[in-house]
Amino acid sequence: MKRWLRDNGLTLTLMLVFLLSILGMAIAGFAHESRELALHGEAPPRFLAYLGSGTFVSAVFENWESEFLQMSAYVMLTAFLFQRGSAESLDPDDPHRPGDTLPARLHGRIRRWLYSYGLGLSLAGLFVLSFTIHWLASAAAANEEAARHGGEITSVVSYLFDPLLWFESFQNWQSEFLSTAMLIVLSIFLRFKGSPESKPVSAPHGQTGA
Template identity: 55%
Template sequence: MSFLRDNGLSITLSLMTAATIAGMLVAGVETFNHEASLHNGSPVTLVDYVFSGHFLSALFENWESEFLQMTAYVCLTAFLYQRGSAESKDPDAGDTEVDEGPRHRKEDPAVPWPIRRGRLVRTLYSYSLAIVLAALFVLSFVLHLYGSAAAANLEAMRHGEPSFDIWTRLADSEFWFECFQNWQSEFLSTLVLVVLSIFLRFRGSPESKPVAAPTAQTGK
């Protein structure tokens, strides 16, 4: 039971992710086959649909925007401030690095192993969260591009139009419309969270200031 208690947040979010992807698959294959029937095409199975451009484009279009949002959030909150927000460091506290201590406790076995290695490994580890999130964004962007090109080529074939390669799709305004329509919503939602956490509270959440905290207080 302690495992479930200690990992309840990640377990619940994993289950919610799996459930919504399953729902997306069921609804998506139904939509795809309906469109195929309108063009005298053959229906596809659920397994075939998983590897279709229609599904891959939609899935990674959303993942891409989420990873972009998280990368930007991690990086921007390291250097920029919003007074009163629970999502910001205190601008009056200076730029003192809060995790300076472990560098002087390399012999402590509880300290992550990269801290006990050389300067390069330690430096990479110091920014590893943003590095991995950025890599996931790039990977999702590439997979979105691949799926979008495949879906667009299928649509072109249905209408008797010539197909095009992935580089042509990269330069296509429709592809960038797919990107920007998601990117703007991610930045907006982050902005809303940053600003609302100045004035509003949620008791017990680490994303909120204490209920009785002054509006001008910055940080958790």
């Protein structure tokens, strides 16, 4: 058991922090939603009903979509583009950069292709799925709000062109790409001893790759 915990400690810790964070988000969001409804003289929703509401689901997946977009773009772009001196980049001058060697057990062109690009494709697929759920849930939230105040109900298709949907997306996308760029650049000059995302403490700034 100790060995298993040691071997999977990073994932287990991240998932625990994720669960605590989304629980905190749900509790805080429910309290905020209840307060807003009370200001309009409406009864607060049940907690489980709130978790299935367009407001909560939209808020969750608009963040997930940006994370999966960031990671899929990062995985794909680092396969073709370089940043000299960064621990997050392949060395453009390294003649022994990872090639296309595949396990001998893989047969068939499609299987080999999927194996070669599966990580980036999976993350991109999770981005598309998250964006779709965000879109549908955001449309539901907008219609819930419109129903409360006698506004116009919009269709899911027309909501795809609503500025609010894209504002919600771009406000997250821009921060993800900025933080990724900062990680790439800062890893040129800064170190974190023991991290595989950092170059060795004694490595020169010009060294590329961890």
